[in-house]
Amino acid sequence: MGRKSTVAALPTPIVEACHALIRDGKTIDDIVGALAELGAPVSRSAVGRYVKSARESMEKYRQAQEVAK
DSSP, rough: OOOTTTTTSSSSSHHHHHHHHHHHOOOHHHHHHHHTTTTTTOOOOHHHHHHHHHHHHHHHHHHHHHOOO
């Protein structure tokens, strides 16, 4: 298994704020700006990778919920 992403290694409240922004459908640039305001300057590419994997996970969860119905 690879190492933890830069975003996932941030303090829990900041990661939770990032998840909320992803659920709200914010763009990568919006998320990068919000994280910088919270004192967590992370690179745009790191946020992009994290958003991509988070959206894939959320989609798998939605599909599993549909199958369960």
